[in-house]
Amino acid sequence: MNGRRAFLGAAAALGGVAVAPGLLLFEPARAEGVSSEVRWGMLVDTTRCVEGCTACVSACNKENGLSGGTRPTDSQWIRKIELREKTIGRTLSLPVMCQHCAEPPCVDVCPTGASFKRADGIVLVDRHICIGCRYCMMACPYKARSFVHQPLTDQKPDVPRGQGCVESCTLCVQRVDRGAQPACVEACKAEGREALLFGDLNDPQSAIARRMREAGAKQIRADLQLDTGVRYQGI
């Protein structure tokens, strides 16, 4: 334990010297893995969402190294959907990303187990064993997944992604694991809207749990009973 702490200390110092200030290269150590005591979730208050605002999308693209393109083959981990109710004409705007279901169909259908749910509820793709069959993309009810159609360079070191594998919103797992918030949540806050709230669904005292108890929240395609980690208010 001691030798390891010393190494970590030295490495942190080296990291600080080698890298320009302001960049957090080195993640704090976490010896044990994550557990199911925590269940990460997100609450979207669609009444605060504004048509035409794409702060969450831009932040996601920047954080995860996505191109931001909108060709049919470009990856989009989060998108704003503009809705218009057919009979009455009510409009609303909201972001949709991987819903991090507790019963994810994408995890069920993946032949190699590359699509998996982490103990703390985040649904991820292990790109080491993803064979690129795209069955999970067929299975996802939310069209959350994208496939990388071209060779990639210039990936973010924190966010490995590559040609031939499937990917989707990771709830910014690289941030969450060092105690920070997903990029979209921070960006929405920076815009002054605070439509996105991230937190631990298992903690009854967390802000997200309290807000859901006060105002209620719904799942998209609730009839599928997938118990999503992302819930919406105002739909």
Place this chain on the structure above:
Amino acid sequence: MREIEGRSRGWWALFALAAALLAAMLGAWHLMETRGHIVSGMDNQVVWGLPHVFAVFLILAASGVLNVASVASAFGKHFYKPLAPLSGWLAIVLLAGGLAVLGLDLGRSDRLIVAMTHFNFKSIFAWNMFLYSGFFAIVALYLWTLLDRSVGRHATLAGRAAFVWRLVLTTGTGSIFGFLIARDAYASALLAPTFIVLSIAYGMAIYLLALIGACAGTGRPLGREVIGRIGGLLGWFVLAALYFVAVFHLTNLYLAKQAGVERFLLLDGGVYTRLFWVGQVLLGSVLPLVILWSPATRGRRGAAALAASLVVLGGLAQMYVTVIGAQAWPLDLFPGYEAHSSFFDGVLHPYAPSLPEAALALGGIAIALLGALLGVKFLRLLPASLADEALDPGDGAH
């Protein structure tokens, strides 16, 4: 039972064609490996394209072509015994062709070993790895009992095992789609039995074509009895397939929630609607039925070949509608709302196959054809004569 000479111009012409298509397939695969799937017409909306249409067709045909042998061994109809070896061999090569297309279309086809060593048993795909490789093994064993007299007494057992295995396999293939709750055009328990019936129709059509082609090319006599019986059976399965498709769509039409996708597929889906009514129903089902069952044309080689070809084309049309049509229809995340976004929510998803994709898809057929050509040349798959007199009508004529 004799090998064919395999030195005719026809054999070499087909061999050259198949080899050329195979070369194109490998070239296309190399292109996809280096440049990525961007060279295909597939995107994040239509993720499975023409290669999958052909692959599923070939896999279904592989399972169904074994039916001729099953009737002989599993159901004990001696009349069909000389027809069994070709049926078994075609099953193997058709499956090889279909799986090759699937494997080469993977985003990371260099990871096939990963696919064979990491299994998530909740996934029907994982089960399919075993079902498909097991199919090769069981059919190979079965072929051995058919070709080697010393183990011939095991043919019935092997045939029955192959029959059961292939029912499970085709159920698995249908369930690939049937298990998907997300899509309006899938999510039905009916898809598995539908695929079983489809597989037999496609398989018997291909068997007829192979048999007629091989006998014509080698001058082997082919009597009306064989064609009449197989053609008659094919007709029954085409009818059964039509029944399943009808029940599927009628049920969907009854459900308000499914009205959108049904209207799309059956009425205003453009290419999908045309492929369904003209390709699948008219040319692929009704017309072949008329040809196969009409007393004037029953048992005639040319008519049977035409009917079988129509079934095959109709089957490809059916697979196109099933695989791609279902993806063209957008997911409905917010029922009752019109949606639009940068990620193509709420709009129909256009799709057009590219040349590399087509090469990949046709390569599957090339592999099956190559396998068939080599098989009849080096194995004793074809009886010397299939004239009416040469066959045993013992088990109750039709």
Place this chain on the structure above:
Amino acid sequence: MRSLAALALLALLVLPAGVTAGVDKPVLAPAKGEKCIAPPEVMRREHPDMLKHQRDLTVHQGVRGAKVNLEQCVECHASKQSGSVAATKQDFCESCHAYAGVKIDCFECHASRGEKK
């Protein structure tokens, strides 16, 4: 005849040397920092298994900041010229792998350069 056969056999034995004569030996530029997480002999042999074992712990269990950390490897071993460990044949990972004839898969997905400054 026998001398001809012997000559042919000799040629076959010598040929591989001729073929490999053009391959450059690996260029192992000194990395930043005092030392690696293990001695070179250990790293040379064990690094595939170390990476493979740790990747499962990190990806599936969320274990972070372990001794084996690909980002850290890249930070220390990135070439001064290209800033990468696998961009050119002189870069750390690529030079050894090119010599050994083993294609590196990691950098299809992982960044081979440190965080951009």
